[in-house]
Amino acid sequence: MTRPSPHRRIEELRSEIRAHDRRYYELGRPSISDDEYDRLFRELRELEDAHPELRSEDSPTRRVGSGLPAGSAIPTHPHAVPMLSIDSLFGADEVREFDARVRKALHVGEEPVEYLVEPKYDGVSAALIYEDGRLVRALSRGDGTRGEDITRHLLGIRHVPVSLAGIDVPPLVEVRGEVILAKHSFEHFRKLRAAEGGQVFANPRNTVAGLLKRLEPDPQALQRMEFLPWWLARCKDEQGEDVAIATLEEAMARVVGWGFAKLARRKLVRGIDAIVAEHAELEALRDEEPYEMDGLVAKVNALALHARLGFTARSPRWALAFKFTARQATTTLQGIEVQVGRTGRLTPRAVLEPVLLSGVTVRHATLHNLAYVAERDIRVGDRVLIERAGDVIPKVLQRVDDERGERERAAAFAMPSQCPVCSAAVEVHGEHHYCPNPDCPAQLRWGVVHLASRSALDIEGLGEKSVDQLVQAGVITKFSDVFELRAERLAELDGWGEKSAMQVIEAAERAKTRDLARWIVALGIPEVGSATADALATELGTLEAVANADRERLTSIHGIGDEMASEIRAWFESPAKQALMAKLAELGVRPTARALRAREGAAAGQLAGKTVVLTGTLSSLTREEATEKLRALGAKVAGSVSSKTSFVVAGDAAGTKLEKAEKLGIPVLDEAAFRALLDASG
DNA sequence: CGTCCTCGAGGTCA
DNA sequence: CTCGAGGACG
Numbered sequence: 001m002t003r004p005s006p007h008r009r010i011e012e013l014r015s016e017i018r019a020h021d022r023r024y025y026e027l028g029r030p031s032i033s034d035d036e037y038d039r040l041f042r043e044l045r046e047l048e049d050a051h052p053e054l055r056s057e058d059s060p061t062r063r064v065g066s067g068l069p070a071g072s073a074i075p076t077h078p079h080a081v082p083m084l085s086i087d088s089l090f091g092a093d094e095v096r097e098f099d100a101r102v103r104k105a106l107h108v109g110e111e112p113v114e115y116l117v118e119p120k121y122d123g124v125s126a127a128l129i130y131e132d133g134r135l136v137r138a139l140s141r142g143d144g145t146r147g148e149d150i151t152r153h154l155l156g157i158r159h160v161p162v163s164l165a166g167i168d169v170p171p172l173v174e175v176r177g178e179v180i181l182a183k184h185s186f187e188h189f190r191k192l193r194a195a196e197g198g199q200v201f202a203n204p205r206n207t208v209a210g211l212l213k214r215l216e217p218d219p220q221a222l223q224r225m226e227f228l229p230w231w232l233a234r235c236k237d238e239q240g241e242d243v244a245i246a247t248l249e250e251a252m253a254r255v256v257g258w259g260f261a262k263l264a265r266r267k268l269v270r271g272i273d274a275i276v277a278e279h280a281e282l283e284a285l286r287d288e289e290p291y292e293m294d295g296l297v298a299k300v301n302a303l304a305l306h307a308r309l310g311f312t313a314r315s316p317r318w319a320l321a322f323k324f325t326a327r328q329a330t331t332t333l334q335g336i337e338v339q340v341g342r343t344g345r346l347t348p349r350a351v352l353e354p355v356l357l358s359g360v361t362v363r364h365a366t367l368h369n370l371a372y373v374a375e376r377d378i379r380v381g382d383r384v385l386i387e388r389a390g391d392v393i394p395k396v397l398q399r400v401d402d403e404r405g406e407r408e409r410a411a412a413f414a415m416p417s418q419c420p421v422c423s424a425a426v427e428v429h430g431e432h433h434y435c436p437n438p439d440c441p442a443q444l445r446w447g448v449v450h451l452a453s454r455s456a457l458d459i460e461g462l463g464e465k466s467v468d469q470l471v472q473a474g475v476i477t478k479f480s481d482v483f484e485l486r487a488e489r490l491a492e493l494d495g496w497g498e499k500s501a502m503q504v505i506e507a508a509e510r511a512k513t514r515d516l517a518r519w520i521v522a523l524g525i526p527e528v529g530s531a532t533a534d535a536l537a538t539e540l541g542t543l544e545a546v547a548n549a550d551r552e553r554l555t556s557i558h559g560i561g562d563e564m565a566s567e568i569r570a571w572f573e574s575p576a577k578q579a580l581m582a583k584l585a586e587l588g589v590r591p592t593a594r595a596l597r598a599r600e601g602a603a604a605g606q607l608a609g610k611t612v613v614l615t616g617t618l619s620s621l622t623r624e625e626a627t628e629k630l631r632a633l634g635a636k637v638a639g640s641v642s643s644k645t646s647f648v649v650a651g652d653a654a655g656t657k658l659e660k661a662e663k664l665g666i667p668v669l670d671e672a673a674f675r676a677l678l679d680a681s682g
Numbered sequence: 683c684g685t686c687c688t689c690g691a692g693g694t695c696a
Numbered sequence: 697c698t699c700g701a702g703g704a705c706g
Contacts, residue, residue, distance in 0.1 A: 341691065349692080366692045368700075393692055393698070431701075527703075529689045559688085561704045615697090640698095642686055656698080 006051050010059075013044040017060045041223070058162065076139075076146045080174065081233045083127060083141045084311065086297060086321040092276045098320045099272035102300065105309055105317070112271030113300060116248045117278050119265050120295040120321050121228055123180030124208045126154060128227075129234075133169040135162055140212060153212050154179070156222030164258040170243050172236040175255055177229035179208050182290045185224040203328065203387075203397075204292050229260045230297070247301045265289075268301060275322065283324045295323035328387045329362075330400055331355040335380055336367065336413050340421050342446035342524060346433040348373055348413065350384070350396050358388055365394035369431045373413045380410040438576065445471050447524050448482060455530055456522035457511040461504035469493060480583040483508050512589045516543060519591040525571045527564045535559045536568075537594040547572045547581065606681040607635035611644055615658055616651030618671050626674075633681050641666065649674045 017040055041060065048055050089095050102113055127147065129137045138154035139147030154160050157179065164173065181189070181204040189207060211221050232251040235243045245251045249268055256262045265282070269275060275298050282296050300306060300318040309317040335351040348367040355362055365386050367373050378384060378399050385397045417426055419435035421442040427434050435442070445467055452462035462482070470476040473493055475485070485508060490501040514522075520533035520543075528536075539557045540546045546568075554565040571577050612635045614626055621629075626649065627637045641648060641660040648661040648668045661668050669677065 339692090343690075345691080347691065360694055362693070364693065368691085372700095388693080394694085395692080395699090527689070531688055559704070563703055638687070640687070644686075 006047055007054055010044065010047050010051070010054050013040055013047070014056075014059055016040060017044065060158075075149045076142060077137065077149055078146050079127065079139065079142075079144070083125065083139075083144050083147065083176070084315050085141075085144070086319045087312075087315045088295070088321045088323050090323055092279075095275060095279075095320060095322050096272055099275075102309065102318070106305060113305075114268060114270050114302065115275060115298040116252070116301045117267055117269050117275055117296060117298045118230065118263050119282055119289065119291075119293040120297045120323075121178050121180050122203075122205045122292040122294045123178040123228075124205065124212055125176065126150060126179050126212075126227070127233060128154065128160065128175045128177075130164055130169075130173040130175070132171050133164040133173075135160070150212050153214075153217045153222060154227070156217050156219050157225045157227050158223060159259075159261050160227045161259040166257055169258065170235050170237055172234060172240075173232070173258075174234035175229050175258075175260065176231040176233050177227050177260070179212065179225055179227055180204065180291050181208050181225050183292060184290065189221065189224060227261065228263060228291075229255045230263075245303060247303060248299055249301055251303070269298075279322050279324075286324065293324070295321050297321050325356075325359050327358050328385060328397070329355045329357045330383055330385050331362075333378065333380055333382050333384050333396070336373070338416055338420050340419060340435050340440060340442035340446075342443060342450050343526060344419075344435040344437070344440060344443055346415060346419070346426065346435065348415070350378075350386075352384075352386065355386070357386065357394065360388075362386065362388070362394045365396050367396055370413070370415050370433065371431045377412070379412060382409070441471060444476070444478070447479065448476060450524055451479060451482065451522040452511075456518055457514050458518070459504070459507045459511050461500060461507055466504075469495075479580055480587060483512060483584070483587045483589065512587070513592050516541070516591040516594045519543060519589075520546065523571070523577075526567045528568065532559060532564060542593050543591050607633040607646075610635045610646035611638050612636070613638050613641050613645050613648045613657055613661070614651075615648060618649070618651040618674070620671065620675065629678055633678075 044060065048059065089098060099113065103109065103111070106113070125141045127139045128135060135151070135155070137149065138151040140150050142148055155162065183204065186204040186207060208225060211218060211225070229252070232255055235245065235251070237243050245254070252266065267278070269278060275296070279296050282293065286293060298320050300309065306316070306318045311317060332353040333350055334353055337349045337351055339347045339349050341347060348370065350365040350367050352363055352365060367378065376398050378396060382399045385400050386394055387397055388394050415426065415433045418424065419426060419437065419440060422435065422437050422440040424435050424437035424440065427436050437443070448462070448467045448471070449464050451457055452459040452467070459482070467476070475489055476482060485505050487498070487501045487505060490496040491498070517530070517533045517537035520528065520536055521530055535557050536546050540549055551565045551569060554560050554568055555562065607630065612630050614623055614637065618626055630637050638645065641657050641664065643664055645661065645666050648657060648666055650658045650668050651671055658668065
């Protein structure tokens with residue numbers, strides 16, 4: 001095998017890397033994996049190191065920061081043209097008002113104005129200054145009038161041309177744009193950092209900001225960042241006169257011609273309705289975009305009109321930012337409560353100044369445990385960044401620095417040493433704190449809620465609210481009271497009419513003979529959830545058999561090990577639980593025995609041996625129904641995607657499970673395909 | 683020992 | 697729906 005000469009190979013690598021760079025941008029997706037890209041890049045750098053004579057100014061490797069010794073602080077320079085921010089608007093009405101103001105100022109009557117519209121990518125703004133086609137300086141926004149010198153950082157970024165392409169490059173050019181990190185790069189980076197134990201940033205934007213603030217550029221990290229241009233701030237000819245350019249569209253075309261990335265979603269529209277429509281379209285595409293975007297930016301296209309419209313103190317009058325509903329928000333932490341859960345676990349919970357987040361007002365958010373709070377040094381009074389995980393559960397991501405600088409901060413959060421509900425001395429197990437008192441009212445409350453919940457006995461009319469009330473009133477003082485509710489007693493309480501009382505009593509009555517697996521779940525044995533309950537039910541058949549099974553029998557069941565067996569034995573051997581069981585039996589509780597042959601039936605199903613994962617929302621049936629149907633066909637329905645998953649059924653708004661399935665190359669069925677499968681097997 | 687999987691916990695709103 | 701912790705298993 002003949003080996004190409006270093007010279008040939010270097011040229012090959014350079015052009016290959018440039019080609020990937022280009023595809024990476026124009027398609028918004030890499031044509032090869034990041035690792036593969038890194039490998040090519042490394043090979044090129046090694047070859048260049050070995051053959052200094054073959055180095056070239058325009059090699060992709062020249063982008064990487066040169067590693068000069070750092071000064072004490074990043075120097076700043078003035079912006080020749082102030083770097084203002086664009087006014088953020090939050091509703092179609094505000095956008096229409098903006099347009100009305102523009103048309104009034106321009107005296108164009110009803111004539112629609114032409115706007116250049118593009119996604120507002122969530123990154124960090126930067127200005128790149130080129131003299132005679134060479135990058136001489138890069139500045140951050142700073143305070144708008146002066147920016148920090150981030151030249152060495154920007155040189156390390158792919159697609160920031162060191163020199164502008166083309167023959168007719170004007171002697172002075174300033175291009176502004178956004179330094180961003182694609183979502184998949186952020187993920188990669190986050191995992192890497194977490195593995196190294198380095199600082200982990202909350203989102204791509206913070207990551208970029210953090211990396212640009214470092215005195216010493218981090219070449220590896222910078223290589224993953226990208227630059228998307230959004231404005232040509234200056235373009236001067238030899239005489240120092242503005243080069244004649246009529247529209248923003250034309251200006252951006254030039255920028256692309258010089259070698260900058262082209263925004264696939266930038267588009268020219270006429271009139272305000274088109275902007276509103278584009279906003280809706282982009283918001284729908286939000287999850288599919290490779291970059292985080294938080295809205296849309298629309299700018300008046302004709303540059304002559306920019307001059308006529310001018311600026312307010314803070315922002316240009318010819319540009320608007322139309323934001324999407326926020327998914328992350330910053331708010332003030334007003335307090336930290338400690339909740340006691342069903343298992344006695346103490347969970348700190350953030351009390352927040354109410355803030356609007358993806359369409360809902362968030363007042364509380366989880367703080368998980370003491371370690372989580374301590375690691376982030378979150379204290380009452382801090383400004384905190386919150387997000388709804390999977391657009392559902394709010395959580396506090398991190399503390400954000402207060403612009404007003406360091407203030408006196410509250411004391412660090414500490415877990416109480418006594419249970420906030422029953423005052424029992426708190427015990428610590430690993431990361432978690434527990435109230436050890438089995439009679440703690442909090443445990444009773446959550447225990448009853450759990451027992452009545454959908455996945456357990458599904459007793460209608462016994463939600464959190466009513467359980468609270470009944471526990472408070474002393475109607476429920478132990479689990480078995482649920483099955484001894486009396487209409488006369490309920491009638492004494494507020495909000496309980498004859499009808500609702502009857503309904504709950506009947507629902508409880510029906511619950512007595514619910515399926516065995518549900519009953520096992522309802523008991524609330526530690527470590528025993530629905531999967532384990534299911535296994536116990538199918539293996540042992542009756543509640544008595546479960547209660548009497550010894551360790552050996554238990555651990556012989558697939559999915560049950562030492563730990564679970566101990567918990568199960570301990571539960572059934574505890575005198576209090578034995579009393580409970582006796583009482584339940586006396587009250588007529590007879591869980592419906594599980595037919596042991598259910599397993600054989602399953603084995604014969606069409607989907608026997610398959611593991612299926614559901615994600616997203618199906619429109620024609622609920623998750624439970626889908627799960628049941630799949631089980632009936634012999635499939636195992638798992639909660640998370642792994643290499644063992646046979647296929648994934650993805651409904652609307654599918655989340656990370658879908659991504660993972662795609663990454664692992666696991667087949668994905670959409671709802672239609674899933675229905676077809678069910679029909680074919682049914 | 684690493685990988686897979688289950689458990690448990692946590693908002694708001696209709 | 698998602699995440700971390702930790703149990704089960706090969």
